[in-house]
Amino acid sequence: MDDPTLRTLLRRRDLELTLLSPTEAMVGDRLDRPLRWVHSSDLLDPTPFLADDLLLLTTGTQLTDGDAAQAQAYVTRLADRGVAGLGFGADVHHAGAPRELIAACAALGMPLFEVPYRTPFIAVARAHAEAIAAQAYARRSWALDAQRALAIAALRPRGLESTLSELARRIDVWVGMFDAGGALTHEHPPRSLAEPAAADLSAHVGELLARGAQAAQSVTADGQPFLLFTLGRGGHLRGVIALATDALDPEARTVVTSVIAMAGLSREQSEQLNRSRARLHSQVLQSLLRDDPALARRVLGSLPVAPVLVGVASTDAPAEAIVEWCERRRLEDGLAYFGAAAPSGMVLVVSAAQEQVYAQIADRFSVQWGVSAADGYGSFARMHEQAVFALGRSGDAVTRYADTASASMIGALSTDEARLVAESRLAPIRQVDAASGSDLERTLRVWLEHDAVLDASANALGVHRHTLRSRIAQASALLGVDLATFPARAELWIALHAAGE
Incomplete structure (x- = not known):
């Protein structure tokens, strides 16, 4: 359906209108500007009674033949008021449009057309009203058809994403959905935004979500206009839907509003479902912690194929967002996973x-x-237990138990309590070292590092082996243990490590 414009009226053969402007170039795009209405007046200054984007019809009784200045002033007033075009009724008071009126319109880029005597002004106004009504009917029909298509899309698998893709096709713009964390989770057409625009748009979305209030906002991302609509209640936003446009007509806005409501409801329902699933998974986790996967398989239907890894996340991990990310991976890539909350941290x-x-x-x-x-x-x-132990042993993003276990059993015993016990155990030889300047603690450490072999240890210390033997005997007496036995040597080795240098 053509928009109600002057060009649309000129194409109506039944009206027999004739464009008098010398060339279309002189009137620019005014022929294709939407017309608000058609009005007729023979006042020399009708502008107080006119509106913008209006088509004016006149018989020219107010104009004096040959008065170019009057014609120029008349057309100037119309142009300044925003009149979109001027129709001249021929053979009423003038045989045709005066030359000075044609010249003034050409000079100011005002479209001028002739209305023949056999075409009443009311016919022009009625034709335009019919065009407006036809356009309104066409847009309402489009809106109803779009609503039906969106309802059908909502019934498909992944209904919300299907609905947003259908919306993008219906209004012919890019549509994207961001989750509560500001991540782009769906877009159509896919990967059609340039990287600078996508990054800039994500920043705007993050700011909107941070405010936490329901809003509809116009933004510009890398020079491109977007409309943003929040999902969810104020203080409980579930995401944002973005459209790559700067304006919507009433019918398109109605369609978009219904999708926003649908998406908000879908996100709320998903949130409730996620909470219920989280409670269920926490109960299933208790069964798995008893080394019994039977209940989990009956409830969930399946589990990731063994051998499996158990991961425990730090307690500040956003469990819901992580599960949502894993769920998208399951749908897109077939990721098999099980996730649940636990006092120790999220388990995946x-x-x-x-x-x-x-x-x-x-x-x-x-x-x-x-x-x-x-x-x-x-x-x-x-x-x-391995995952919890690994999480507590390192500040890396991912710490594997195999890596921490290879650091030795002794490292696992290096607690504050063990250090206090070790320092008390080694106090007698440390006191002697401090008082006499001897080096008994270092001697014991080097001796044990060389598997208690006298010659190798003496060489490492730079002393005679008899001197080393004497120091070991002195330390044995101070500690009250027989360092010739393995248990005593093992206990001493642990104490030296726990106490540190």
Whole structure:
């Protein structure tokens, strides 16, 4: 359906209108400007009674033949008021439009057309009214058709994403949805935004979400206009929908508003479903921690294929956002996972072949993971303990139990309590070293590092082996233990490590 414009009226053969402007170039785009209405007046200055984007019809009774200045002033007033075009009724008071009126219109770029005597002004106004009504009907029909298409799309798998894609096709603009964390989770057409615009738009979305209030906002991202609409209630925003446009007509806005409401409801329902699922998964986790995967399989239907890894995230990890990310990966890439909240931190189980998921989540959400060794579900409790231990042993984004275990058993015993016990145990030889300047503690450390072999230890210390033997005997007496036995040597080695230098 053509927009109601002057060009539309000129194309109506039944009206027989004739454009008098010498060339279309002289009137620029005025022929295609939407017309608000058609009005007729023979006043010399009708501007107080006119509106912008109006087409004026006149018989020219107010104009004096040959008065170019009058014609120039008349057309100037119309142009300044925003009149879109001037129609001249021929053969009423003038045989045709006066030359001075044609010249004035040409000079000011005002479209001038002739209305023949057999075409009443009311016919022109009625034709324009019919065009407006036809356009309104066409837009209402479009809106109804769009609403039907969106309702059908909502019934498809991944209904919300299907609905947004259908919306993008119906209004012919890019549409994107951002989650509560500001991440772009769906767009159509996919990957069609330039990187600078996408980055700038994400920043605007983040600011809108940070404010936490319901809003509809116009923004510019890398020079491109966008409309942003929040999802959810104020203080509980669930995301943002963005449209790559600067304006919507009433019908398009109605369609978009229905999609926003649908998306907000969908996000609220998803939130409730996620909370219910989180409670269920926490209960399933308790079963797994008893090394019994039977209940989990009955409830969930399936679990990641063994051997699996158990990961425990830091307590500040955004569990809901991580589960949502994993769910998208499940739908897009077939990721098999199990996630649940626990007092120790979020637990995430994946197959050993999917170990890279932990690093991806750590990078995406800035959280730390402790990850167990790979094993079957019959060892789940032990794997969970390994993951908790690994999480507490390092500040890396992902810490594997295998890496911490290789640091030795003695390292696991280096607690504050062990240090206090070790310092008390070594106090007698440290007091002698401090009083006499001897080096008994270092001698014992080097001796044990060389497997208690006298010659190798003496060479490392730069002393005679008889001197070394004498120092060991003195330390044995001070400590009250027989360092010729393995248990005494093992206890001394642990004490030296726990106490430090």
